Amino acid sequence: MSVEPDVAVFLPFENSYARLPERFYARLAPTQVRAPRLVRLNEDLARELGLDPAYLASPEGVEILAGNRVAGGSEPIAMAYAGHQFGGFVPQLGDGRAILLGEVIDRTGQRRDIQLKGSGPTPFSRRGDGRAALGPVLREYIIGEAMYALGIPTTRALAAVTTGEDVMREKALPGAVLTRVAASHIRVGTFQFFAVRRDEEGLRALTDYVIERHYPDLAGSENPAAALLMRVIDKQAELIARWMLVGFIHGVMNTDNMAISGETIDYGPVAFMDTFDPATVYSSIDEHGRYAYGNQPVIGQWNLTRLAEALLPVIAEDREKAVEIAQEAINAYPGKFEAAFIAGYRRKLGFFAAEDGDPALVKELMDLMAANNADFTLTFRGLSEAAGDPAADAKVRALFDDRTAADGWLAKWRERLTREDGDPADRAAAMKATNPAFIPRNHLVEEALNAAVNNGDLAPFEKLIGVLARPFDDQPDVPEYTLPPRPEQVVRATFCGT
Numbered sequence: 001m002s003v004e005p006d007v008a009v010f011l012p013f014e015n016s017y018a019r020l021p022e023r024f025y026a027r028l029a030p031t032q033v034r035a036p037r038l039v040r041l042n043e044d045l046a047r048e049l050g051l052d053p054a055y056l057a058s059p060e061g062v063e064i065l066a067g068n069r070v071a072g073g074s075e076p077i078a079m080a081y082a083g084h085q086f087g088g089f090v091p092q093l094g095d096g097r098a099i100l101l102g103e104v105i106d107r108t109g110q111r112r113d114i115q116l117k118g119s120g121p122t123p124f125s126r127r128g129d130g131r132a133a134l135g136p137v138l139r140e141y142i143i144g145e146a147m148y149a150l151g152i153p154t155t156r157a158l159a160a161v162t163t164g165e166d167v168m169r170e171k172a173l174p175g176a177v178l179t180r181v182a183a184s185h186i187r188v189g190t191f192q193f194f195a196v197r198r199d200e201e202g203l204r205a206l207t208d209y210v211i212e213r214h215y216p217d218l219a220g221s222e223n224p225a226a227a228l229l230m231r232v233i234d235k236q237a238e239l240i241a242r243w244m245l246v247g248f249i250h251g252v253m254n255t256d257n258m259a260i261s262g263e264t265i266d267y268g269p270v271a272f273m274d275t276f277d278p279a280t281v282y283s284s285i286d287e288h289g290r291y292a293y294g295n296q297p298v299i300g301q302w303n304l305t306r307l308a309e310a311l312l313p314v315i316a317e318d319r320e321k322a323v324e325i326a327q328e329a330i331n332a333y334p335g336k337f338e339a340a341f342i343a344g345y346r347r348k349l350g351f352f353a354a355e356d357g358d359p360a361l362v363k364e365l366m367d368l369m370a371a372n373n374a375d376f377t378l379t380f381r382g383l384s385e386a387a388g389d390p391a392a393d394a395k396v397r398a399l400f401d402d403r404t405a406a407d408g409w410l411a412k413w414r415e416r417l418t419r420e421d422g423d424p425a426d427r428a429a430a431m432k433a434t435n436p437a438f439i440p441r442n443h444l445v446e447e448a449l450n451a452a453v454n455n456g457d458l459a460p461f462e463k464l465i466g467v468l469a470r471p472f473d474d475q476p477d478v479p480e481y482t483l484p485p486r487p488e489q490v491v492r493a494t495f496c497g498t
């Protein structure tokens with residue numbers, strides 16, 4: 001049963017996307033669920049959005065978060081988009097199980113989408129049930145909030161509720177709804193949706209909308225569409241470099257999962273690497289390793305090329321001219337990625353100055369970590385400590401199978417540091433502020449999800465969220481959260497559970 005907006009309950013929604021032409025979305029309300037129960041509310045985020053956490057946690061608020069009640073002011077819609085999934089083009093995807101309730105203007109004046117995920121079938125569901133299971137909802141909650149705390153652009157979780165209904169996957173699982181907050185939910189695939197239909201008017205309307213909403217400084221450009229393409233390329237080069245610098249693997253970098261805002265979006269079979277290996281893949285659906293850790297930069301370029309193609313008709317009337325402009329923008333991506341990547345690595349290694357030999361030193365460390373089963377996160381946290389206290393070199397070398405080889409690299413690093421100014425304690429502090437001690441390690445995430453789903457025990461989830469909110473602080477009371485998995489704890493595959 002669908003719900004009508006309830007004007008007695010008013011949230012300060014704005015609906016700029018719903019003002020776009022009707023073919024951009026389908027209007028429909030969420031499907032009601034049997035027995036909504038609040039699992040977690042992100043109170044800080046609620047306040048940031050100008051919403052009252054006490055109200056959202058009240059029975060009425062929970063009804064809204066479950067989709068049982070549509071607040072007055074909301075014009076719920078499912079957004080239309082297309083996308084390349086694992087390289088194959090699907091001309092019509094769209095929000096199959098997500099409903100945009102509307103937008104709010106946050107405390108900083110930024111427009112943010114509020115969306116329910118798992119809120120019932122939509123005209124874009126294809127064969128899906130429109131539902132989400134509790135495990136994947138909590139995974140998205142954990143990873144999104146961890147990314148936020150790491151300072152990486154991301155959508156965020158405002159709330160998770162259980163529905164009191166089962167969803168059928170390989171077995172019956174508790175159903176849940178995630179409330180997701182994003183700068184917007186416009187994707188590369190949104191542009192593709194109009195491009196494949198040769199709907200130039202739609203493309204133009206979308207381009208104008210995106211510029212006004214996300215990149216108003218581009219409005220006066222000589223060629224706004226070309227400027228937009230370049231800006232999205234900048235944002236994605238920066239974003240993917242940030243992923244690489246913390247060992248993050250998105251898992252499903254389809255073009256419908258690449259946000260135009262430059263936020264990380266759609267956490268499915270997502271994972272952080274423990275032992276460093278560029279070929280790492282966790283996703284059970286990624287048979288060929290298309291979205292392996294080390295492939296992410298190249299896939300980023302592939303996706304952006306799809307965006308460039310979609311934008312061609314709005315870049316220039318003359319096809320050849322448009323291709324030339326788009327190609328030039330795409331060609332800039334590798335250099336932009338490399339620049340962001342190496343700048344990030346300099347921060348990770350405690351180099352304030354730039355030297356020509358730095359990329360080679362970074363490459364040598366990566367090869368060494370890969371050859372010696374070194375834990376990625378612990379290596380850099382160890383180096384941070386070692387920058388302030390040479391005695392901590394021992395901790396770093398102990399992470400490598402071949403400790404002599406590690407000594408060789410450490411000697412080069414120390415030699416490089418002799419050409420840096422500044423106090424070792426300051427260097428160590430700066431490195432600790434960029435090299436996290438705490439990441440959402442797969443075994444910890446799995447443990448938290450299992451406890452919640454199988455035993456209704458939310459304590460491990462709550463504790464993990466708390467620890468991950470301060471990833472750069474030493475938290476001596478929870479040493480077990482810094483550790484890689486023991487052999488029996490290793491998670492080999494993650495599932496999107498859709």
Ligand code: AMP
Pocket residue numbers: 093094095096097098121124125126127128129130131132252256257266268496498
């Ligand atoms: P994802 O892999 O989560 O990015 O989803 C890809 C597409 O499938 C999106 O259009 C989703 O909305 C849709 N989808 C995923 N799971 C479901 C589901 N359970 N019911 C309906 N649509 C779904």
Ligand code: MG
Pocket residue numbers: 256257266
């Ligand atoms: Mg998606």
